[in-house]
Amino acid sequence: MATTSIPHRWKYDVFVSFRGEDIRKSFMDHMFNDFKQKGIHAFRDDRELPKGEYISPHLYKAIEESRFLIVIFSKNYASSSWCLRELVKILECKQIENPKYEVRIIFYDVKPDVVRKKTESYAEAFAKHQDLNRPEVAKWMEALSMAANLSGWDLQDMTNGYEYKFIDCISKEILKKLCDGPLHVGDYLVGIDIHYEKLDLSRFVGSDKVNMVGICGISGIGKTTLAKAIYNLMYVHFEGSCFCEDVKEVTKRQGLIQVQLHMIGKIMKIEDLKISSVGEGTMVIKKMMSSKPILLVLDDVDDHEHLEALASSPNWFFPGSLIIFTGKDKQLLRYRVDEIHDMDFLDEGQSLELFRSYAFKENDSSIEFKEVSQKVVNYVQGHPLALKHLGLFLYGKTVGQWESELDKLKWESELDKLKVYPYEKIQRVLRLSYDGLDLHQKNILLDIACLFVGENRDFVASVLDGCNFFAVTNMQVLVDKSLITISSNNSLQMHDMIQAMAKEIVREESIMPGKQRRLWNSSQVYNVFSEKKVPITEEVEVLVLSLEKFSQKVHIDANDFAHMKRLRILKIYQEEKVYEQKLELKGHNVIFSGSLYYLSNELSLFYWHGCPFKYLPSNFYPENIVAIDVSYSNINNFWTTPKWFSRLKVMKLRYCCNLTTTPDFSEITNLEELSLEGCVNLVSVHPSIGMLKRLVVLNLAGCLKVDQHPSFVSSLINLESLSFGRIQPRWWTSITAPFGLLNKQQHPQRSISLAGLHMLKDLNLSYCNLEQVPESIGGLSCLEDLYLDGNNFTSLTGSLSQLSHLRRLNVNGCKKLEVLPELPHGLNYLDASDCTSLREVSGSSNKDPFRKRLNNFKNCPKLLKNVTIDRERSTSKTECLDSSMTSQGFIYQLSSFIGYLGFDTNRCEFFTQDSVYSNIDIGYHGNSIPEWFTNRSKGNQVKVELPSDWCCDKFWGFGTCVVFKCKKPLSIFKGYSVNNFDGASLNLYGYIPAVIEGYFDKEVIGIQDSSYLIWLHYSQYTRSEWKEAKNFVTFCFEKNNEDFVEVKECGVRLICDGDLQQQDVTKPPNSWKMDFLDGASGLGSPLTKRFVNSFDFNIN
16 A cells, blocks of 8 residues: 555545435534534535435535534435435445544434334335335335444433433534544644655554554654654554653653553543553553554653553554654664654755745745745754744744845844844753753763864764763764764764754853853853953863954963863864965964963863963873864973873874974874874974874874984884875975075985885875885775875876775876876876876776866866867767777867867866866966857856747756956955846856866966956756746856956857757858767766767868
């Protein structure tokens, strides 16, 4: 049975079959009015019966759509063929199991025997039917007998003829049954069908076993809503059902016995049961629940006691029963249920739908509406309850269609306020999860919220274990309660709403005198250290200070650390972006003074970027320390005698320019990461480093006075990341100048030894003056990232092709490199920019060195050279499809392609090609746009009219071309944006290749020589972005960046099916259809190939 066959929605509660002439204006009128007062929805047709033999189809449909089917036998009931046909239909419905109808018989002014035996008025009626030779008489007589034998209500017997009492009894009985039916769930069940599909509910119908299912997730995620919705779908398939809502709260207020009584009463229809203890109630449940298949939902169970008392084992229940639990703790349910269904956050589309349902009037589609809705959805990140409450809270805050900017700003101010002071109703719900934690679990949650989101789980566990928090076990509890998640890269993640709740708890603690345990934001630190508004006490356990986040001067007296006896985490740091090297800390407003004579020995994490003191306190011996990072500091040395730090895993001493020697490592043998990058005065590394058998990361880049290839490296058998050599010259001058090292000449390195490093994944040998790369590098079977920038070799070893796991290769700035060898097929990224001598890329197209990777050939003038085209013999399509074509042939074809666009390939600045996302980017000097771009415009904006028969299914992608120059050094290159006719964005994040962005970050184009640069780009169309496109679209380049960039001209062409199929027969024979990207030659994506194939150039 498919899941879709399960749902059944009754349109009416009651359908009544009666003889209108007997009781329509008396008994039935009173009954319908009573139904209405009690909220029972009954089908009522007050029209007089039309003349004719057959019942109206709409009455048959009303019978099928009513849960309760009531037949009222009065004296003249049998005289109506219409009534008798209704009776037959009702009894047919009674035989249906799904859905299950409730049939009730009422004897108004006749006795059951009269109906059953067809006597008195019923005999007279059937005599007339027989006289009329009606073929259904036999069926009607059988139906009367069946109906009369059903248990029913007799007006005279039940209430001694009092109609109002009789009607009241009937209504109450129906109402009681209806209350056992569907539960109120809500008006907007967004995304509920996805849960139905994942659970595959149909398998529970008619099952021969007891099924137990858990529904788990954080507070407010929709567990109860889903459970109610499932209950409403499924209860009709079971002989008994009960939804025990909020077991935790009911137990807290009324006791667990009350839950047991409710459960037994609903399922077994017992009203006056007495239970004196939980144990007695458990025995009653075990005895009674095994008698029939039931549906039982236990909502919000959070204690083993709940399970033991209500549904401890499937053996308690009859085969075919379905038991559903909801709760926040997966660990609690894991060993009780057959499966656990995790409640995920809503995706972006579902979030917008739910939010709009509560926040706005229907059909409000203004741009402001969409933009602000998107901001709310981004903030809430798919939390259903938060979306609902914020929608209700913000409803009516704006006027009309948000035409005024004032209304828009009003919304945004409300949203900003919510981020600082989270909405109380949402926080109250989320805190239920927090309140259920023990002390260690609460501490771990608050620590993660304040400083460990995004950090590696194992590293954080080690730090918190150093605080004796039993982190591994308790972090798993937080995962099971959906308060944190572990990402695919093993980092800790936390929903923004939970993080806001946790930070609010910390904030509330901090305003209580003597209770500030965590100082983590700039305002707290400023109030404590500079303003002295709050006294520093021993209660402080965590101090987090971001050097970049202070807008005013903050003075911190190092003597204050003496008060913090319980300090276990100290993190004074400056953010560093990926791939960004900061060689000195400048520009922050934090000023340290005093003497550092004490630091807490309770520290498990000690970060102090830019520590101004030369020495650490002599009595500083944190035995549980896990991580030390004093990068950019004035530290002279670390612990002159060996210290036993069994937990220490990370030591970062980067750019400590006064450091001349390293610590003795003999007593810290569990160290996993050691970074000495940029320690320009470091003379020697203690020989005990060879004892660090667990060392995974070693960075000696920029340690100019240390032997760049020391013998101890080969003994570090578990190394996964190794860095040597100089730091990239651009950064090097700022730190080496003060030490007189700018003119230091490195001796050429003929080769290096990599023996024994079989676990190595990341190897950085940039700027090592290497004249050759050793053949043995092919033996590093685990290597994934290889950086060889700035070296002096002319070629690379062919053994690179053996590195099957290699994903990234950088040879940036290897100016003597002439030939790239055949590279591993799995390579994702190749950066060969500024290889000014590079003239050849080896390898056959069977290995396809350009497929499925990003290639960067910026400033490789010899690679993209001028190509002379022989008019008498153009490259043929057959040759282009030749499977033996080399990748150098591909370069030839690419050069031809650029040439036919009218560009001088000697002036090509960069070429990047990303086959994964089907993008091509080419940069070159020039000042005009080829005619192929059918939509051209002066300035930075071009409007593209869509054809009248526009269909996104026929749209393949688009090409853009921009002529521009920089007016001043460019810090941000914004690329282009595409907007629909109504201003809505068709590429929300814009587009700018990282390689191009980096290029303009490093180079100043057009400032000195006033020359223009042309950027040619192709992008594959993404249907999800362009499905709303209609009328026209607008491309805008470098919007709101006019102070930095002058756009002279821009052009666009959309690539549709028509472009791919069109052949211009008017062209002369020497026109060349550009097919060089087909088949073997290798820009990968068929869409990319079609883009280039659509160019048709005429050779003049």
